[in-house]
Amino acid sequence: MSAAAERELVEELLAGKHRALARVISKVEDREPGYRDIVSALHEHTGHADVIGITGSPGAGKSTLVDKLAAHYRDRGETVGVIAVDPSSPYTGGAVLGDRIRMASNVGDMDVFFRSMSARGTLGGLSTATADAVKALDAFGKDRIIIETVGAGQNEVDIVRTADTVVVLVQPGSGDDVQMLKAGILEIGDLFVVNKADMDGASRTVADLEEMLHMERDPTAKLDTGGFDKPDHPDHPDGEKIGGDTDTEEADEAVWEPMVLETIAKSGEGVVELIETLDAHAQWLDETGRREVKARQRYAAEIRQLLRADAADLIDEELDRRGGVEAMAERVQNRDTDPYTAASDVLGAIEDCVEQQRE
Amino acid sequence: MSADTEQRTIRCLVAKVGLDGHDRGAHVIARAFRDAGFEVIYSGLHRAPEEIVQAAVQEDVDVLGISILSGAHNTLVPKVIEGLKEYDAFEDTLILVGGIIPDDDQETLLSEGVAAVFGPGTPMEDTVEFVRENAPER
Numbered sequence: 238m239s240a241a242a243e244r245e246l247v248e249e250l251l252a253g254k255h256r257a258l259a260r261v262i263s264k265v266e267d268r269e270p271g272y273r274d275i276v277s278a279l280h281e282h283t284g285h286a287d288v289i290g291i292t293g294s295p296g297a298g299k300s301t302l303v304d305k306l307a308a309h310y311r312d313r314g315e316t317v318g319v320i321a322v323d324p325s326s327p328y329t330g331g332a333v334l335g336d337r338i339r340m341a342s343n344v345g346d347m348d349v350f351f352r353s354m355s356a357r358g359t360l361g362g363l364s365t366a367t368a369d370a371v372k373a374l375d376a377f378g379k380d381r382i383i384i385e386t387v388g389a390g391q392n393e394v395d396i397v398r399t400a401d402t403v404v405v406l407v408q409p410g411s412g413d414d415v416q417m418l419k420a421g422i423l424e425i426g427d428l429f430v431v432n433k434a435d436m437d438g439a440s441r442t443v444a445d446l447e448e449m450l451h452m453e454r455d456p457t458a459k460l461d462t463g464g465f466d467k468p469d470h471p472d473h474p475d476g477e478k479i480g481g482d483t484d485t486e487e488a489d490e491a492v493w494e495p496m497v498l499e500t501i502a503k504s505g506e507g508v509v510e511l512i513e514t515l516d517a518h519a520q521w522l523d524e525t526g527r528r529e530v531k532a533r534q535r536y537a538a539e540i541r542q543l544l545r546a547d548a549a550d551l552i553d554e555e556l557d558r559r560g561g562v563e564a565m566a567e568r569v570q571n572r573d574t575d576p577y578t579a580a581s582d583v584l585g586a587i588e589d590c591v592e593q594q595r596e
Numbered sequence: 597m598s599a600d601t602e603q604r605t606i607r608c609l610v611a612k613v614g615l616d617g618h619d620r621g622a623h624v625i626a627r628a629f630r631d632a633g634f635e636v637i638y639s640g641l642h643r644a645p646e647e648i649v650q651a652a653v654q655e656d657v658d659v660l661g662i663s664i665l666s667g668a669h670n671t672l673v674p675k676v677i678e679g680l681k682e683y684d685a686f687e688d689t690l691i692l693v694g695g696i697i698p699d700d701d702q703e704t705l706l707s708e709g710v711a712a713v714f715g716p717g718t719p720m721e722d723t724v725e726f727v728r729e730n731a732p733e734r
Binding site (some may be wrong): 254255256259262263266267269325326330331332333334335336337344345347348351352353355357391465 | 605606607626627629630631632633634635636637638640641644645647650651653654655656683684685734
């Protein structure tokens with residue numbers, strides 16, 4: 238694709254043409270040549286949208302809830318973009334993306350832009366693609382962008398990092414309290430929603446979640462019998478105590494306490510409360526300056542990710558030039574060399590170049 | 597593989613339009629496309645033409661497969677094509693129709709912009725092959 242065509246596409250997107258937005262996201266997904274220029278051109282127009290990440294196990298009701306949220310935002314006159322990520326087959330790369338079926342409340346409303354994406358199997362690639370797709374929606378002028386993804390694995394955690402607010406959806410009866418202890422579930426959520434709250438065991442799940450969150454917040458709660466100085470929590474290096482005796486107004490503001498809500502997405506029960514809490518979190522982000530801090534961290538991570546990818550490409554080229562990694566492995570196997578020497582041989586040339594450039 | 601390796605995948609929308617609750621065929625096709633390595637978006641049942649257009653445009657699909665067994669294809673398919681044209685999406689979308697379509701109507705549909713009509717008994721490989729060969733270059 239030529240540079241002129243790219244410029245035209247960007248202009249069309251900024252002018253509000255749906256087709257152009259859809260095409261840009263495709264290019265981002267395909268990693269098509271020239272997609273970087275497009276995302277670069279879009280960047281200055283971004284930073285206005287509020288991004289919400291929703292994650293949870295398959296069947297927890299994410300898509301149904303997203304549908305209801307989108308409808309509420311539309312009622313308030315806000316435009317909505319949704320990116321729904323579904324897994325793809327590790328064998329064929331194919332995928333069935335079925336989240337769209339649940340988007341029943343926003344039929345024919347083009348101001349809800351719903352896009353299905355598949356996890357195309359590249360490590361790190363998906364989170365980059367999602368972040369870039371969010372930028373496209375942001376530049377297009379969407380007020381709220383919702384990212385929906387399955388599970389709580391590494392990939393998903395990377396994806397939800399793109400979001401300002403992370404909602405973790407839990408089904409009633411999804412295991413005992415030990416399940417909640419598993420890494421990656423409690424840490425990533427700003428909000429926990431027990432969906433299908435009319436099912437048996439919902440209140441138990443709420444109680445389990447609340448207990449675990451409480452422990453997460455203050456592991457020594459009720460254990461502090463005095464007699465020693467409580468060490469500062471490592472996550473709060475500026476020394477503010479969470480909960481307990483120093484419960485000043487300021488400390489309250491600086492720490493967002495994750496909370497547990499109940500919804501029945503299908504009937505829409507609890508959705509208004511969820512929206513209010515989401516608004517409260519958005520307001521908290523703005524008031525405490527956390528939104529800027531998060532954004533900066535995100536950009537730093539993005540730069541790192543891109544650099545790693547580019548550096549890896551550079552190294553791959555150098556490897557190919559030296560006869561490929563297979564030949565090197567054989568030499569290592571024959572005890573002609575060892576992995577460390579082989580690696581530093583390849584990198585040596587690159588290091589020399591960098592060294593020279595610096596002077 | 598780095599984050600920048602080009603990874604073009606054929607995207608398909610499998611759509612059920614109108615008052616037609618027979619989705620076995622659509623499911624079988626969705627599955628075959630998935631196994632062929634395509635990304636398949638399934639519309640769900642009883643969709644209006646506008647919904648299909650909305651989905652096709654937003655998802656930027658290469659292939660739109662419409663499954664109709666209700667006999668309303670002469671009404672519904674042109675509406676979908678009309679909508680796609682409105683969003684400049686008609687030119688580079690491969691439109692397929694599957695289901696029970698009489699021979700005379702097939703000709704009409706093809707002249708209106710449908711790329712192929714697949715009736716009952718079409719081998720799955722034929723459909724997949726047709727998509728592979730005719731998916732629009734972008």
